[in-house]
Amino acid sequence: MNSISAECQELKQKYDExxxxxxxxxxxxxxxxxxxxxxxxxxxxxxKVKQLL
Structure with a gap:
């Protein structure tokens, strides 16, 4: 599943792994x-940061 923010996708993949x-x-x-x-x-x-923008 993708992150709700494209800029955070790599971090999400690392966390998921x-x-x-x-x-x-x-x-x-x-x-x-x-x-x-x-x-x-x-x-x-x-x-959270990306949601504020």
Missing amino acids: CFNKWFSEKFLKGITKDDCKDLYNVYTACV
Whole structure:
């Protein structure tokens, strides 16, 4: 799925890749520490800035 902001698409792809790997390799095995938190924060900050413009 694409980002709601084209300028943030690359960040979303990086976050999605990180999340999918974390979910399948760690979360489903009981490891709940979110390794993708920083990428998520950067992506959501990008989206918020673009919504203001």
